[in-house]
Amino acid sequence: MATMVELSPTGEQSDYVLGKPTDKKTPPQKVPGLCSVRYGIAFITHFCNFTLLAQNAIISITMVAMVNSTDHAPHLNGSSEELPAGLNGDKHEEASKHLSVKGTGYGGQMALWQRWAPPNERGRLCSIALSGMILGIFTVLLVGGVISNSLGWPFVFYIFGGIGVVCWILWLILVYDDPVSHPWIGDPEKEYILSSLDHQFSSEEQPLPVKGMLRSLPLWSMSLCALTHQWLVNTFVIYTPTYISSVFQVNIRDNGFLSSLPFLVAWTIGMLGGQLADFLLSKNFSVVTVRKIVTTLGTIPPATLIVALPYVRSSFITTVTFLTLSCGICPMSQPGVYINALDIAPRYASFLMGTSRGFAHSSAVLVPIVGGFFLNQDSEFGWRNFFFLSFAISLFGLILFLVFGKADVQEWARERKVTRL
Template sequence: MSDPQDDSGPSSGAGDREILTSPDVHESPNVAGHTEGQSEPTPSTGQGCSCYIPRRYIMIGMICMGMTIIHAIRVNLAVTVITLLDIKAHEKLGTIEAISNLPTDIWDPSMAGIMHSMFYIGFFCTHIPGGFLSKHVPCHRLFGGCILISSSLNLLIPVAISNMGYKFTLAIRFCQGLSEGPLFPSCYGLLRQWTTPQERGRLGSTVLTGAYAGAVIGFPVAGFITHYIGWQYVYHVTSGVAILWYIIWLFGAHERPSHHPSISNEELTMIEKRQGATVIEYENEKIPWASIFTSLPVISLCVCNIARNFVFILMLTNEPYYLNAFNYSIAENGMLSSIPHILMTVVAFSSGYIADCLMKDNMLNATVVRKLLTCGGFGVEAICFFVLGFQRVGKVVMIFLSLGIGFSGLTVSGWQINHYDLAARYASILVSLSSALGTLGAIASPLVAGHITNAGDKDLIFCWHIVFFITSGVLAFAVIFYAIFGSGEPQPWSEPPPGLKLVQKNDPMARKPYVPYLQTVPLTTLNPDKDSGGVDADRKSYGATAATENAKGYGLETSEKKGLTAT
């Protein structure tokens, strides 16, 4: 097919890109690929209804619930471990039934550390593949599948501990980790589709808060059930809730707004208009891997993820064991273990509003806000863990533990949402990379804690002081690195390079009629001295040397070499 003509229609408004329709279509498409001027279909529900609930809020709520449930499942073993490590565990239970149901195996702290780390070894193996899958598999199916498989495997853990032995339990934990690897990449993929830049801070922090809320619910529930009923029932209850959530998710979740059968035209139009072209997927677009791997802002996210996972997983897996040194009952232990996470959940949820307020009316730019929240959250946490290295009184320990873990919630709207600032188009890829490397911290912290606290006749609390000094150092390094290299600005590789023709992927699931179109990235940035008449000349040629070189560096072939046409 010949090159597109100059009368191909007005631009879409998506930045400086021009949208060129197929010769069969004379109207210009909007940013979502829908033809302007077409009659809007009447939605099946919501239009003109005062009780209409925005479908993006429903989706965000369901994602948040899924994150809460799966993280509540993760702390099941942390409470069970107390009954496996403490030979006096029977003295800390509340009923004869609970005492009679105690597991018969006896582990040492090193065995517990390996058990916790085995989950994150599996988690590490599927994290980067999970980012790839999130670009090729519907993210809502991937997200729900992670939770369904992990919760099903969770039902096998009591059987494995009681009857199959330590090695079989290790294998199940490894498989659980494998199943949850794509969880965060698929979650960020859903956020990309269902949030707008104006709401991303609030809605993103709401979803990520669900991960922290899991400990708030999981610790007291596991402690209560273990204390009064029996440790194995913890797994039955949490897995049952997860499977029930999945059934609801299966029928109520949709990958993107245009796939939702009951979303109103007003909400769909608002989302598409605010998102612009950042959510459009292209057939011949390739990921700029080299630029991503060498980007210092991306590396700073990886460092923060390592620090966050080192501390967060240390608390998820070992906090009940640490507090057990102060002779609390199992029920008290579960309740006290949740208090720091309650504060963190509140702070994390509030951080989205704090970030949005600070960036409102350009009061502060994204870079300053991300650094302020990240360095402030990690900085206070580092100080509190350093102080914990000198404490031996349970009440004082709870104060500093709560303050440190609580203030870390600020980082949710700091580095954790920063992936969208750097490259919204590749947010799932950035998350898979940073989280995969961050998993190294999750693997290391249980091993370090297990090795150091395997004290024998040594003072157990003193051993924990050593662990906390190491933790404080890890956090301090992250603060310094992110303060120097962190950024909130879109990176040069965050959008396709000039001079490329990008053919939009066919989306047969979209509710509205699909119109294929060709998007061309003009060369005005490479030829700033040309007037508007020169742009047309560039648009017809597609073969400028500068564009070709840029495309090669990006990992794409030029349109002439690919032989793409506007079909």
């Protein structure tokens, strides 16, 4: 007897035995929601991401203290203008190296969600997990200075390193490769996850379809859109304190709450973005439409607000509000372009996300180089020209994704085989 297992263009599986469709398991009607294993894994991943970004951010934040002192003197958060000549560029370079490491973390998570996230819950589960990175930046900016001033800068590493060890232990104990191997998951939840993902599991290892990937416009549009969006994000991360300092002569690096406020807003909106994406899916919006809607919401408003900054510089409150909102709205794209690899190539999502995110974070190197060029040329119009360039770059990537982005499994990512019974 022959059983043909074929993936349809939309990624669904059709089973035929003797020319007749077989019965497929329907997901259980009642499954655990927030108090479930899959949400527990999302929150554990959230705190692991928190540790990942916090430990990366510590380097750039404590660098001034490490350079200015050899006896743990508490000089954290000095402005870039207070650094010795040449150090500011090195500081950005070092921070950029640590930001680029995040690509590997993203890739590993996509392998996890490939087997744990039902398609109608991918937005919220991935957003919960990814928002931990934003919370890490917020927390370090908020309390890093307090810890350094009261205990010395090495204790910033000790404390957040200890949190990382706790997260690692929780990961080893509670996180498993898939629902089948998890010892404490209930049968209804296991059935629900497996029945929604059964067509995405690869039965055997296959080589990467390199030619298909290189020729794939949906893949290129996803990667380039992620790159241009990260350009916008890194503009906020690197230049927000410098802009406030240069325009208003206020050094917000000494104000932990003010410098971390945009990331608190970003963390909140990032969590809500996933809920919005899955809500739209529940209202019968197509997956590709949802991905493009949330990506647009996470790109156009922030890019527009940053372009408006030079025109509201007469008001400190308006400027800080625009900066906070523009940085805060950016994570709306998390359940959009950033998880699109799970849609177009679930079998290769881990590799694609690690590669594309690593590629995207190259903007952490490019942004300070380009920004420094504009600001050194003309102090008055440099900010305006740099913000307009960031707007144009973000818009270019978004247009590519809107035109060429897809959310169905691509031909090169499908698996077709014949099994003899």
